[in-house]
Amino acid sequence: MKKIFVSSVVWVVALLVGALTLASSHEPKHPVAEKAAPRRQVQVPIKDFSLTDHTGTPFRFSSMRGKVVLVAFVYTTCPDVCPLITASMQSVQRSLNGRERESVRFLSITTDPEIDSPEILKSYAGRYEVDLSNWSFLTGDLKTLQPVWKAFGVKVERKARGLVNHTALTALIDGGGTMRFAYFGASPDPQKVLQDIRALLARP
Amino acid sequence: MFSARLLPGFFVSLLLAACGPSERMETIYAQRCLGCHGTSGRGDGPIAPSLPVGVPDFRETVRARNVFQIRKVIKEGKGIMPAFSPALGNPEVQDMVRMVRVVSQQGREIAWWEKFEPLVWAHCSVPWEFVLGYDQPPQEKGP
Numbered sequence: 001m002k003k004i005f006v007s008s009v010v011w012v013v014a015l016l017v018g019a020l021t022l023a024s025s026h027e028p029k030h031p032v033a034e035k036a037a038p039r040r041q042v043q044v045p046i047k048d049f050s051l052t053d054h055t056g057t058p059f060r061f062s063s064m065r066g067k068v069v070l071v072a073f074v075y076t077t078c079p080d081v082c083p084l085i086t087a088s089m090q091s092v093q094r095s096l097n098g099r100e101r102e103s104v105r106f107l108s109i110t111t112d113p114e115i116d117s118p119e120i121l122k123s124y125a126g127r128y129e130v131d132l133s134n135w136s137f138l139t140g141d142l143k144t145l146q147p148v149w150k151a152f153g154v155k156v157e158r159k160a161r162g163l164v165n166h167t168a169l170t171a172l173i174d175g176g177g178t179m180r181f182a183y184f185g186a187s188p189d190p191q192k193v194l195q196d197i198r199a200l201l202a203r204p
Numbered sequence: 205m206f207s208a209r210l211l212p213g214f215f216v217s218l219l220l221a222a223c224g225p226s227e228r229m230e231t232i233y234a235q236r237c238l239g240c241h242g243t244s245g246r247g248d249g250p251i252a253p254s255l256p257v258g259v260p261d262f263r264e265t266v267r268a269r270n271v272f273q274i275r276k277v278i279k280e281g282k283g284i285m286p287a288f289s290p291a292l293g294n295p296e297v298q299d300m301v302r303m304v305r306v307v308s309q310q311g312r313e314i315a316w317w318e319k320f321e322p323l324v325w326a327h328c329s330v331p332w333e334f335v336l337g338y339d340q341p342p343q344e345k346g347p
Contacts, residue, residue, distance in 0.1 A: 077291040080239045080251055083284050087256040115290045127281055162291020163235060187254050 039192055044179040049148045051109070054121040054137040061177070068200045069105045069173040070193065073154045075112035076124040077162040081186040085170055086128055091190040092197070093131060103201055106135035111149070111156045111166040113142050152179070174200050232296055233303040236288065245307040257283060266308040274301050 048062040072089055074082035089106055096104055110116035116124075121137035139145075149156050149166075157165040170188045172181040181196045183189075240259045242249040245266070247259030266274060278300050281287030288297065 077236075077286045077288055079236045079286060083240075083286075084251060084254050087254075087284065091256070120287075120290050123281075123287065127287070128284055162288065186251065 038184050040182045042179055042182050046151050046173060046177050046179055051138040051140040051144060052118055054118050054125060056118040059136060059138055064105055065177060066175045067103055067105045068175060068197055069107060071107045071109060071173060072170040073111050073166055074108050075110050075164055076116050076120055081168045084186040088188045088190050090128060090130060092193050095194050101134055104197055108137045109148060110139045112164045113139055113145050115162050172196055229299045229303040232299050244310060262304060263308040266304050271301055
């Protein structure tokens with residue numbers, strides 16, 4: 001009888017301690033710092049590459065020749081910079097007039113091929129309500145993507161499944177396939193990007 | 205003194221006592237949620253002001269929704285919130301659900317029964333089959 005009583009007391013005390021511990025307040029660690037997006041003028045020719053777009057169709061970078069291309073490096077489970085980059089690109093896309101839209105393309109290249117299949121990229125674009133008429137989300141296997149990241153100077157480091165550190169780069173490519181502007185950081189200023197796009201369209 | 209019969213109960217009790225927000229729960233919240241939702245769940249994380257849409261204060265929505273609804277949002281995403289199911293397994297998603305419940309209770313008067321909600325979580329987290337020996341292989345009989 002005494003043993004049952006002791007056992008019951010141990011259970012009740014432990015349950016209460018567990019409840020109070022979990023109900024007490026907690027301050028999760030480290031806020032994510034927002035980064036600025038400095039803009040640099042560059043001259044980096046980008047070699048042709050092949051990836052797969054969000055519909056599962058093969059994509060060749062050389063098919064973009066003659067167009068001004070805004071390229072960003074993001075991944076779909078990214079909880080910090082990528083939503084800002086995609087939102088900024090979307091703002092640029094919406095600001096283009098009808099004639100400009102025909103001469104400008106948008107590319108989002110994944111930095112996490114382990115997760116980002118064409119279906120997942122399509123679903124990501126859908127949640128952002130992206131106009132996919134001139135925007136492609138691109139993926140591929142790791143071996144195919146690594147040289148692409150390298151060509152743009154993007155460093156990618158896998159931290160955990162669905163968590164990747166990568167250079168927050170948005171790049172503007174001219175009609176000849178040369179990177180002309182690089183915006184580093186979370187929020188490329190849509191107005192500045194738009195201004196640069198118009199400059200390239202006017203003086204390719 | 206404790207008898208051998210009391211030992212399993214004692215260890216299970218210790219396990220329950222240790223069922224507070226774990227390091228893993230806090231880490232996963234900090235890594236995947238805090239940037240937008242902030243430490244308090246108010247939607248005041250450091251990147252929230254730069255997003256094209258406002259981040260909702262999840263304290264009230266979490267309170268009003270059941271676990272399955274919260275889990276669905278975490279797994280499938282909503283608007284520009286990432287869908288975490290391709291990357292995270294059920295234990296991690298469960299950690300996120302538990303953590304947003306904990307965060308949503310901070311700084312407000314909670315009903316008496318909500319204080320005991322962790323007990324339900326703790327109870328659900330115990331591998332009862334293992335504790336109670338349901339999954340032990342049958343002992344082979346000797347010749």
